[in-house]
Amino acid sequence: MSQPPTLSLPIDIDAVKGFLSHAEGEALFRCATELDHAAAAVEIGSYCGKSTVYLGLGCQATKSTLFAVDHHRGSEEHQPGEMFHDPELLDDAGAFSTLASFRRTLSAAGLDDTVIPVLCSSAQFARVWQSPVGLVFIDGGHSLDAALLDYRSWAGLIKAGGRLAIHDVYPGSEAGGQAPITVYRLARASGLFREIVSVDSLRILERL
Ligand SMILES: C[S@@+](CC[C@H](N)C(=O)[O-])C[C@H]1O[C@@H](n2cnc3c(N)ncnc32)[C@H](O)[C@@H]1O
16 A cells, blocks of 8 residues: 655745644645545635645645635735734735735745646635535635635535635634634534544534
């Protein structure tokens, strides 16, 4: 029997701006390596590419493809004046944009042939998506409306045996926003998913 792929990071991942722990990244990598190579993965919310690197390396190992969906204009909390705004991520026109940083990360990690960047909202992309998905990672907008729209747009497209990964699942509001855990609870209550991984604030569910 062949050994499962091991994670070897081609770049200094700590130098990539983002919101993911290394343990969460490793779990995403492992999840992507378990994908059937014909089943694509979809990431909602790439920012500067931190989670994209872990998922992309997993897809690269199994010769599958990752669609990294982000309009790259940031979520509500990234806009000027908001808690997670980073003034280094303003473009020449003074608008918030993670696109240049994201593309640099992808190229440096050698993932240009594995990751397909999709520059639009996740709901827009879901409207034209035709086939079952092996893995959906939800880490886009964190308002309740945004998180629910991502879930409702994509959960039904996950094939049996596929994975739904949700980031920033916090049981109490003192630790973080409650939109991701609301989506997580909806998925569990649907009876269509069972939890298989829990690492920091990441939950990975299997589609039954
Ligand atoms: C929390 S950050 C993602 C962090 C990233 N996964 C990481 O590992 O660092 C959220 C990202 O979602 C994007 N976003 C927000 N709403 C979106 C939507 N409706 N569709 C696609 N991307 C969205 C933002 O532009 C932002 O880059």
